[in-house]
Structure formats: C-alpha cells, structure tokens
Amino acid sequence: MTAGLGAERVARTAGGTLILDGVCLAPKPGSVTGVLGPNGSGKSTLLRLLAGVLAPTAGVVTLDGEPLAGVGRREAARRIALVQQQSDTQVELTVADVVRLGRIPHRRAWSPASAADERAVRSALERSGLADRADRPWHTLSGGERQRVQIARALAQEPRELLLDEPTNHLDIQHQLELLDLVRSLDLTCVVALHDLNLAATYCDEVVVLRAGRVVTAGTPGAVLTEELVADVYGVRARITHPDPDCGPHIRFLGTV
Structure with missing residues (x-):
C-alpha cells in the first residue's frame, strides 16, 4: 500500500477552462515539497484537490493508496490540514478560539470540548510559539502572527499531511523565515505553494514546477532550479550559484528575458 497523500494524473476544469492537466505528485512522508510556478499555473487548485476541497475532473487523489473520495470527509479532515492564503473574520475570536476550530473533525456535532481537545489546542499553541497570545483577540494580530495562528489551528487537527497555500505572502522577511522554520521543524508531510524560489531552495526537500496547469519538472531544488528553467518558466534571466551545499542553490x- 502506498503511504501518505498522492495525486495520480489529476486534472481540473472550471468554467470550460483547463486549470490542471495530468498532474502527478507523491510527497515523501515527513518531507517538505514545494509547489512552484507563475501566477495562474494551478498551485492553489492542486492544494485544494489534495485537501479534498475540490474534486478532480479526471485522475485521482489518494490517501494511503485509497481514493480520497472514498475515505470520507471527516476522516480526511483528521489526516489532512489545509492552510489557505490570508484569512480574516469579523467574529470576535481569541487566538485560542481560532485554534480550537481545528478540533472540529474530532468532535461530534454540538459536543463540548474534551480534555483531549484542550491538550491538542495547548500543544498546537506551544509548537507555534503562541502560548502567550492565547487570549489575544484575533483582529489585533499582525499578518505574521495570524499566519502562525492558522498553522496552529491546522496542528490542532493532529494531521499527518499539512498543505500550505503561499503562507509567506504579505509577510516581511523575518516572519517569512520564522514561519518556514516552523514548517521545517514539524514532523509532518508538508506541501507548500511558494512564489519565492530562494525560500523554496532553502526549505524544501523537493519541488514541483507547474506552468499552465502542467508539471514542467520535479526533483530536488539543486537539480530543478536552473538558469534555463527560470528563463523558460518565469521569463526571467537569473544567475544561480551553490555557495552552501546544505542550503540549496541561490538565485539572483x-x-x-
């Protein structure tokens, strides 16, 4: 049986437009896989297919070798957590309230939080460096703090697979690095859509490059991120060096073009 989450030749059509076409993805358990590509290449759609939020038009998403559609929404939500791009709410919630939302897949409707739920929430807050902000109102947080809260909510689900859709968007450099340091430290299978190629080279074990809904290439950042690839996919001239073999290539x- 194939362990973990995978996509086998998935396609997605919306409004008569082909968004993804024959994409395959098989992240290694415990690894960080980056999904790269220009705007409109299908990164967000792929993550939503992997999470079960969308259904593929063709192909299949699998979980431990079984079609995700047959796993059941509640069971899938216990295994797979999705952190989407910047979210907001008009409801007066504290940080802890937002993180508690991650326990919904583990609770029956209208049932009160259990001791296990509260332990999971406390653990998620601590792992995300937010224990001292548990009672802070959500709307008073910075963009970087809100992204950390969304990751804490995902961790409270106690997933084995974590999907993040461009989590560093709108963050300053310090918060980008802190957030990806956190992702890198998690003992989870992570799939991260990223725009910044240098961040991908530093933090990802493997990358998959999309263009117009199709996979251009996949592999380690050192093998995939070449000057030719950047020119072909992004239309940009680049100089790529390898100053530190432990940190991947550096793109200038x-x-x-």
Missing part, C-alpha cells in the same frame, strides 16, 4: 535575478 538579472531582469526579464
């Missing part, structure tokens, strides 16, 4: 952008 020189201008458009």
Whole structure:
C-alpha cells in the first residue's frame, strides 16, 4: 500500500477552462515539497484537490493508496490540514478560539470540548510559539502572527499531511523565515505553494514546477532550479550559484528575458 497523500494524473476544469492537466505528485512522508510556478499555473487548485476541497475532473487523489473520495470527509479532515492564503473574520475570536476550530473533525456535532481537545489546542499553541497570545483577540494580530495562528489551528487537527497555500505572502522577511522554520521543524508531510524560489531552495526537500496547469519538472531544488528553467518558466534571466551545499542553490535575478 502506498503511504501518505498522492495525486495520480489529476486534472481540473472550471468554467470550460483547463486549470490542471495530468498532474502527478507523491510527497515523501515527513518531507517538505514545494509547489512552484507563475501566477495562474494551478498551485492553489492542486492544494485544494489534495485537501479534498475540490474534486478532480479526471485522475485521482489518494490517501494511503485509497481514493480520497472514498475515505470520507471527516476522516480526511483528521489526516489532512489545509492552510489557505490570508484569512480574516469579523467574529470576535481569541487566538485560542481560532485554534480550537481545528478540533472540529474530532468532535461530534454540538459536543463540548474534551480534555483531549484542550491538550491538542495547548500543544498546537506551544509548537507555534503562541502560548502567550492565547487570549489575544484575533483582529489585533499582525499578518505574521495570524499566519502562525492558522498553522496552529491546522496542528490542532493532529494531521499527518499539512498543505500550505503561499503562507509567506504579505509577510516581511523575518516572519517569512520564522514561519518556514516552523514548517521545517514539524514532523509532518508538508506541501507548500511558494512564489519565492530562494525560500523554496532553502526549505524544501523537493519541488514541483507547474506552468499552465502542467508539471514542467520535479526533483530536488539543486537539480530543478536552473538558469534555463527560470528563463523558460518565469521569463526571467537569473544567475544561480551553490555557495552552501546544505542550503540549496541561490538565485539572483538579472531582469526579464
């Protein structure tokens, strides 16, 4: 049996437009896989298919070798957590309230939180560095803190697979690094959609590059992120060096092609 989450030649059509076409993905358990590509390449759609939020038009998403559609929404939600791009709410919630939402897949409707639920919430807050902000109102947080709260909510689900859709968008450099340090430290299978190629090279074990809904190439950042690839996919000239073999390649952008 194939362990973990995978996509086998998945396609997705919306409004008559082909968004994804024959994409395969098989992240290694415990690894960080980056999904790269220009705007409109299908990164967000792929993550939503992997999470079961969307159904593929063709192909199949599997969980431990079984079609995700047959696993059941509640069971899938216990295994797979999705952190989407910046979210907001008008409801007056504290940080702890938001993190508690991650326990919904583990609770029966209208049932009160159990001791196990509260332990999971406390653990998620601590792992995310938010224990001292548990009672802070959500709307008073910075963008970086809100992203950490969303990751804490996902961790409270106690998933084995964590999907993150461009989690570093709108964050300053310090918060980008802190957030990806956190993701890197988790003992989970993580799939992360990223725009920043240098962050992908630093934090990802493998990357998958999409263009117009199709996989261009996949592999380690050192093998995949070449000057030719950046010019072909992104239309940008780049100089790529390998100053530190432990940190992946470094990309310096020189201008458009």
